[in-house]
Amino acid sequence: MNREDFIMLNKDIVYLDSASTSLKPKCVIDSMNDYYFNNTSNIHRGEYNEAILNNKLYDETKMEIAKFINCDKREVIYTSGCTSSINMFVLGYMKKYLKNGDVVLLSKSEHASNLLPWFNLSKEIGIKIKYIDLDSDYKLDYSSIDKLIKENNVKVISLAHITNVIGDIRDISYIGDICKKNNILFCVDAAQSIQHVKIDFKKYNISFLSFSSHKMMGPTGIGVLVGRYDLLEKMEPLFLGGDMNLDFESDCSYSFKEIPSRFEAGTMPIAEVIGLLNSIKYINNIGVLKIHSYIKELRDYLVSGLDKLDNIVVYNRNSDSGIVIFNVDKIFSQDVAIYLAHYNICVRAGNHCDKILKDELGVSNTVRVSLYLYNNKEDIDKLLNALKNIDKIYDIIL
Amino acid sequence: MDDKIRREIILDNYESPFHKGLVDDNGYKRVSYKSQTCIDNLDYQIKIEDNIVKDIRFDGDACAIATSSSSIMINNLIGKSVDDVRRILYNYKNMIEEKDYDNKIIGELEVYSNISKQPNRINCALICCNAIEDVIKN
Structure with missing residues (x-):
C-alpha cells in the first residue's frame, strides 16, 4: 500500500529489509528538508520565529508520541535510537537500584541491545540473568515465567515486544499483569512492533519502553525512551552538559532541569524529531x-x-x-x-x-x-x- | 582466465574444500577469525617447524569466497618457507587491492583477480590471508 509515497521504490528494487530499517515516505523527508531549507534554528531560548516554530514542533512530537502509546508527555525522552534508550535506563536506573543476586529475566531471542547492557550489569554489580524458555516455535513459553518468578528473586523482565529474528509477537499485556502482581519492573523493546502493533504503555504496566524512529519510517539518529515518571525521578542522567542543567556554580555545584529535559543533554537532533513527528502522523493516518x-x-x-x-x-x-x-x-x-x-x-x-x-x-x-x-x-x-x-x-x- | 574455469575452481574448493576440519594437536597455533563486516567465522590452525609451514587446517561457517579462498590459499602455502608465505600473501593482497602483483607467485589464487569489482566480497577473499599473516607476525 501507499507505494507512491516512497521515492526509493521508483528504482527497480524489491526492498525486503524493513526490520533492519524502513523506507521513508516523502512527507517525512520533506518535513526534514523544510527544517534545513527554511526553518533552521536551535531549540529553547531563541526568540525569533524559526526557533519558536521548532520549540513547538519539538513539544508537539512528544505529545504525539504520548498519544500514540498512551503515556504522559513528561515520560517521553529523545535518544539516539533504541540501543541508546535501553542503555540509558539500564545504566541510569537499573545500575543504581538493582543489587548483587537480583534476577533479570530475558530470552535467548532478544536483540544484542536487550542483552549486552544486562550482561554488563551482571559483570559490574552481580545481577543474575535467567532466560525464559522458548517453545518448539521459538516463541516464549509463558508457563516458564511463573516458575522462574517462584524460584528466583526476579526484579526485572526485559523483552522485545516482537523479536527481530523469530518475529513472534509477545503478549505484553499478559506479561505486564504478571509483573504488576509480582512487583517486577517490565521493560519492553518495541523496535520491531511500534510500526504496526498498538502499544498501551499505561495499560500494559510497562516500566520502560524503547524504540527507534528509523524502523517506523522516520529518520535515523533518533529514538525514544518512555519511562514511568516515578522511575524517571530516580534515574540518573548519563550525559551532563548544555540544556539539561538548571544551574551550576564555580564550586562545582549543579542542578538539573525537570524531567525529561535533564535526560536530553546538548543539541538534540531537531530535524530528526520533526521527521519522527511526521512518521507517526503518517502511521496514524493509515492506522x-x-x-x-x-x-x-x-x-x-x-x-x-x-x-x-x-x-x-x-x-x-x-x-x-x-x-x-x-x-x-x-x-x-x-x-x-x-x-x-x-x-x-x-x-x-x-x-x-x-x-x-x-x-x-x-x-x-x-x-x-x-x-x-x-x-x-x-x-x-x-x-x-x-x-x-x-x-x-x-x-x-x- | 576463462570465466568457466575460474568458477569451477572456486566451486570445487567451496563444495569440497581441502584441509577442512581442525585437529587436536598442540603443535599448531590457532587463530579465530570473525569478519567485522559480514558473517564469515573461521578458525585456522597452523603448524610451522624449522621455518617451514608444515600444515594448515581450517573450519567454521563462511561463504563461497571465504571458504574456497581458504582452501586454495592453504594448498599453496603448505610446504613453503615462512618467507615464501609472506611473499605469496603480499602478492595476493596486492591483487585483491588492485595493486601490482606477480601472478606466477600466487598461482591458482588468481581466480580472485576480479573480486575487487564486488567490494562487499573483498574481506571474504582476505580472511584466510589476514589470519595467516597474524600468526606469522606473532
Missing part, C-alpha cells in the same frame, strides 16, 4: 491495525510460497509479524543474500544481532525477509521466482 493486517496477509502469502519450494527451510512459520527467516539447503545464507541482490532484492543474512539464539535454533545464520506496508505480492513473487532458480546461484555470484 496500525490496518498496517498489521496487511503485513500478516503478505506474510502468509510469502510463507505459503516458500512452502512450495522443496529446498527451503523456514524457521519461524508460526510467527505473526512481517519477519520470515529461512535457509536454502546447502547454501550459505550470505551467498543467498548476494544472489538475491543480483536481482535487486534486498534481504539480510546472518545472525541478525542475536548471537545466542543459535543455542535454540540450531543454526547460526539465516536469510531474513522483513515486510512492511509498502511491499506487495509482486515483491514476494519476484523473491520466490529468484529462489526457484537458485540452482544457478554460482553462475551468478562467482
